[in-house]
Amino acid sequence: MKVALIQMNSGADKAANIAAARALIETAVAQERPDWVCLPEVFDFMGGSRAEKRAAAEAPGDGPASAMLREMARKHGVFVHGGSILEHVPGEERVANTTLAYDRSGREIARYRKIHMFDITAPDGKQYNESAAMKPGDAVVTYDCEGLTVGCSICYDLRFPDLFQALADRGAQMIALPAAFTLQTGKDHWEVLLRARAIETETYVCAAGQTGAHMQGAETRHTYGHSLVADPWGHVIARASDGVGYVAARIDPARVQKVRAMIPVAQHKVKLT
Secondary structure (H helix, E strand, O other): OEEEEEEEOOOOOHHHHHHHHHHHHHHHHHHHOOOEEEOOOOOOOOOOOHHHHHHHOEEOOEOHHHHHHHHHHHHHOOEEEOOOEEEEOOOOOOEEEEEEEEOOOOOEEEEEEOOOOOEEEOOOOOEEEHHHOEOOOOOOOEEEEOOEEEEEOOHHHHHOHHHHHHHHHOOOOEEEOOEOOEHHHHHHHHHHHHHHHHHHHOOEEEEOEEEEEEEEOOEEEEEEOOOEEEOOOOOEEEEOOOOOEEEEEEOOHHHHHHHHHHOOHHHHOOOOO
């Protein structure tokens, strides 16, 4: 199976973001003929105030971002893992950070809401308080991609290996990680964490990132980019350059089986008390 990871520089103009995502998918499909395409986290809207986030959010499966994802899947006959979009949560002021996945016919096959909220203080002192604007999910989600089981995660989830183990326990052979990793954390932690999760779970990890600067109110923030694919042995087999674009790689389920046969960690787990 061939995959393509889209790397974007989204901002607070939803229509422009959707148009950019569409153009990048069209280019990747034309040049690489992938079976599966992944967009980055919140590709539809980055930055803005809480009120602007709420205004940009869509009803579940009903809005311009989800319509574009369905259209691209159906038009090109590809699986589309829709990074994540802002989604309304009934009865909540906060929005959800939600992945929507579609099969080759444009049928929705998975919906995952980011579980772990990015509430941290960065090395430069910037405060990130994602839970103030976003409601966390609570479900572990996988889906079938023509015999390959794909696990769902988003950005900060990367720091929680229990989620990745849960995905592997549910049969995941490939784990998608759309992200908007900060520049400061990304330069030190992005690749090493992605490779570690791939090694621990003996899966392919496909991470599509936001890149470059965006505005959060009056503050300029920077995302790391460097979208990459790590194989089940932890090798980086594809990596995006700086800037907007995409990267492609081939996924081989036999490679997953071979690595798991060599080092059968799933069989060696013991319950610690």
